[in-house]
Amino acid sequence: MSKYDVAVIGSGPGGYVAAIRCAxxxxxxxxxxxYHSLGGTCLNVGCIPSKALxxxxxxxxxxxxxxxxxxxxxxxxxxxxFEKMIARKKQVVDTTCDGVQYLxxxxxxxxxxxxxxxxxxxxxxxxxxxSETIEAANTIIATGSKPGSLPxxxxxxxxxxxxxxxLSLKEIPKHLIVIGGGVIGLELGQVYKRLGAEVTVIEYMxxxxxxxxxxxxxxxxxxxxxxxxxxxxxxxxxxxxRNGDAVKVTAKNKKGxxxxxxxxxxLVAVGRRPYTDQLNATAAGVKINERGQVEVNEQMxxxxxxxxxxxxxxxxxxxxxxxxxxxxxxxEVLAGQxxxxxxxxxxxxxxxxxxxxxxxxxxxxxIAAGIAFKAGSFPMRALGRSRASGDVDGLVKIxxxxxxxxxxxxxxxxxxxxxxIAEAVTAMEFRASAEDIARMSHAHPxxxxxxxxxxxxxxxxxxxxx
Ligand code: FAD
Ligand code: NAD
Numbered sequence: 001m002s003k004y005d006v007a008v009i010g011s012g013p014g015g016y017v018a019a020i021r022c023a024x025x026x027x028x029x030x031x032x033x034x035y036h037s038l039g040g041t042c043l044n045v046g047c048i049p050s051k052a053l054x055x056x057x058x059x060x061x062x063x064x065x066x067x068x069x070x071x072x073x074x075x076x077x078x079x080x081x082f083e084k085m086i087a088r089k090k091q092v093v094d095t096t097c098d099g100v101q102y103l104x105x106x107x108x109x110x111x112x113x114x115x116x117x118x119x120x121x122x123x124x125x126x127x128x129x130x131s132e133t134i135e136a137a138n139t140i141i142a143t144g145s146k147p148g149s150l151p152x153x154x155x156x157x158x159x160x161x162x163x164x165x166x167l168s169l170k171e172i173p174k175h176l177i178v179i180g181g182g183v184i185g186l187e188l189g190q191v192y193k194r195l196g197a198e199v200t201v202i203e204y205m206x207x208x209x210x211x212x213x214x215x216x217x218x219x220x221x222x223x224x225x226x227x228x229x230x231x232x233x234x235x236x237x238x239x240x241x242r243n244g245d246a247v248k249v250t251a252k253n254k255k256g257x258x259x260x261x262x263x264x265x266x267l268v269a270v271g272r273r274p275y276t277d278q279l280n281a282t283a284a285g286v287k288i289n290e291r292g293q294v295e296v297n298e299q300m301x302x303x304x305x306x307x308x309x310x311x312x313x314x315x316x317x318x319x320x321x322x323x324x325x326x327x328x329x330x331x332e333v334l335a336g337q338x339x340x341x342x343x344x345x346x347x348x349x350x351x352x353x354x355x356x357x358x359x360x361x362x363x364x365x366x367i368a369a370g371i372a373f374k375a376g377s378f379p380m381r382a383l384g385r386s387r388a389s390g391d392v393d394g395l396v397k398i399x400x401x402x403x404x405x406x407x408x409x410x411x412x413x414x415x416x417x418x419x420x421i422a423e424a425v426t427a428m429e430f431r432a433s434a435e436d437i438a439r440m441s442h443a444h445p446x447x448x449x450x451x452x453x454x455x456x457x458x459x460x461x462x463x464x465x466x
Contacts, residue, residue: 002110004030006334007124007136009116009279012040013320014311015142016100018327022140023107025335030134031109032116032126037093038100041144041312042320045164048096050187052089053167054351057194066390080195082172089167118284121304138306140330141286141294142323143279145272145312150179153240153268159247160240160266163188173197175263177249179237181208183350185269186224190352193229200230200261202237202251204270209350213362213411215377215397220356220413223393235259240266274313300330308333322346345425349418354380354394357421360409360428363399372402376434376458378450380414382465385445391415396454398424398434405433405459416447423451434458 005027008019015031016038022029037044063078104111114128118139125133147162149155157165163184172195178185181203193199201208207217208224208231221231235251238258242248247266253259274292281288287295287303294302294309301308308330311323325341332339350356366373381392394414400407410424427437437455442448449465457463 001133001135002030003135004028004110004137006030006138006140006331007032007116007134008140008142009124010040010142010144010311010313011038011100011111012142012144012311012323013042014144014313014323014327015040015140016103016327017324018140018142018310018331019109020103020107021328021331022334023109025331027331027334029107029109030112030136031104032112032114032124034113034115034128036113037097038104038111039093039097040142042323043096043100044093045167047320049089049093049167050163050184050191051351052092053085053191054187054353056085056088057191058353061194069390080172082169082195086168115278117278117280118286119280121284121306138308138334139284140327141276141279141281141302141307141309141313142311142327143275143313144323145318146275147268148271148273149268150237150240150270152238154242155268156242159242159245159264160268162268166192166265166267169265173263173265175200175265177202177247177261177263177266178269179240179249179266180269180271181205181210181231181233182269182271183209185267186220186350186352188267188269189229190224190227193227198230198263199228200232200263202232202235202249202261204234204236206234208233209356212348212350212356213358213397213409214364215395216356216358216411216413219394220350220352220354223354223413224352232259232261240268242266272312272318276313299333300326301333316343317346317348319346319348342429345428347421347425349421351418354391354414355417356413357417358409358411359421359424360407361399362409362411363397366399366408371408373399373408374402374434374458375399376454376456376461376463378453378457378463378466380447380450382453383445383447383450385447385449386415388445389415391447396420396450398437398451398454398458400434400458405435407432407434407437407455407458410451410454412451414447414450420448420451423448438462 011033114126175198237251239250249261310326312318347359380394397411399409442452
């Protein structure tokens with residue numbers, strides 16, 4: 001029987017990064033993945049394929065709507081070859097997943113393909129093409145998450161679908177009904193809207209992306225409405241029916257009336273659930289809490305001392321970079337180090353266009369906590385860079401402590417917000433004041449100038465270009 005210092009179950013961003021860091025720190029490491037392709041949800045059916053389709057559909061949208069204003073004329077009709085778009089997405093995924101395979105080899109990590117399940121706290125059975133058992137002094141559970149649903153919905157995965165199927169459709173829907181105005185619903189909704197589908201988003205709460213700062217939710221909805229995405233807020237879906245190629249979704253509005261939506265596809269995007277289904281955690285004595293998460297302490301350690309867990313399968317926001325931080329954290333704990341994760345500074349991004357990105361506290365959270373703050377905003381349309389590219393929608397909002405001027409939250413909607421947020425994370429990690437950011441030189445012309453201007457506005461209402 002092969003023996004390891006560490007076995008990692010699951011090869012998503014939490015698992016494969018944990019494995020690499022363990023190997024870097026000199027531990028004999030194995031990784032177990034049920035699929036042949038490494039990389040987990042993120043690389044196979046999450047972050048990477050969704051961004052590939054967002055980028056492809058963005059190019060099409062630009063060609064259809066914006067080339068002309070730049071003086072670019074395309075003789076003949078611009079057409080979508082959807083099969084090719086999906087094939088390109090697959091190629092991007094395959095190349096990225098092969099990269100993980102390469103990294104495992106480079107770091108001398110043994111890869112086992114098959115479903116991993118605990119025999120006891122130090123033995124894991126792997127059921128793949130053959131069945132084998134390995135021994136591990138320590139195990140890291142990184143089994144991730146699966147799409148969630150609602151109790152009354154039958155996901156037939158043809159017409160009533162999750163994000164996984166939405167990333168590999170055979171045709172562009174005529175009318176895509178999206179249940180859930182969260183990040184998946186909006187990203188994939190925008191993909192199909194750009195490709196010509198009618199898109200209707202039904203959201204239970206009174207705003208989209210409910211966890212984000214309200215200013216961003218409002219601004220994003222305004223922009224998406226301009227792009228003809230339809231929204232029905234404060235609607236609770238209570239029935240989804242399929243009849244041949246048609247789907248019918250019924251939701252209760254605020255007045256308690258049933259509202260019926262008819263389309264040809266329904267994307268269910270109401271959150272994801274931790275995945276431990278076939279792990280046999282009880283055989284190792286590992287506690288799963290009432291939310292289905294593997295329960296961990298501050299060291300990411302389960303109730304069984306030699307078993308740890310990271311990523312979507314534990315508490316906290318379900319993001320690839322959060323999973324990665326936790327993967328590195330556990331490896332360093334196992335090596336006797338004292339690592340640290342600043343959960344307040346895990347940035348959150350929605351890859352619509354304009355992109356939405358935020359870090360730190362929202363205005364609503366600061367109000368609820370009774371923290372006195374000042375807010376400074378700057379509109380993207382006031383930037384020379386935005387006018388040059390034509391990306392004028394959006395704004396940057398900076399929240400700073402009234403007394404100390406320390407930056408407490410940065411909220412951005414606009415072109416390349418996903419990249420701009422890194423400056424805010426860096427500044428906040430070093431506990432910068434709004435004035436610190438305001439006094440740093442930002443290259444001209446860039447979108448980043450909006451961050452400087454919002455910081456000037458937060459410092460003492462002294463933005464220069466509004
Ligand atoms: P996962 O990536 O889910 O990996 C878990 C792996 O474990 C899987 O490969 C699974 O097959 C394997 N596994 C499970 N059980 C077993 C077992 N018993 N034996 C063997 N193997 C097992 N996050 C971002 O930060 N940015 C984005 O842009 C983004 N976009 C997304 C888009 C979509 C459509 C979706 C669905 C998610 C997106 N996410 C994004 C979220 C991100 O994918 C997850 O937060 C991330 O993948 C979590 O990583 P993980 O390692 O915890 O788990
Ligand atoms: P989400 O939590 O972002 O959004 C789900 C939405 O569905 C919420 O707004 C919720 O109020 C709504 N909802 C719940 N029940 C409903 C009902 N009965 N009727 C109508 N609306 C209802 O979840 P998601 O969009 O499914 O994404 C899952 C996770 O994947 C996210 O939490 C995120 O962490 C991750 N993800 C991240 C990215 C990214 O980082 N860009 C992209 C995709 C997914």
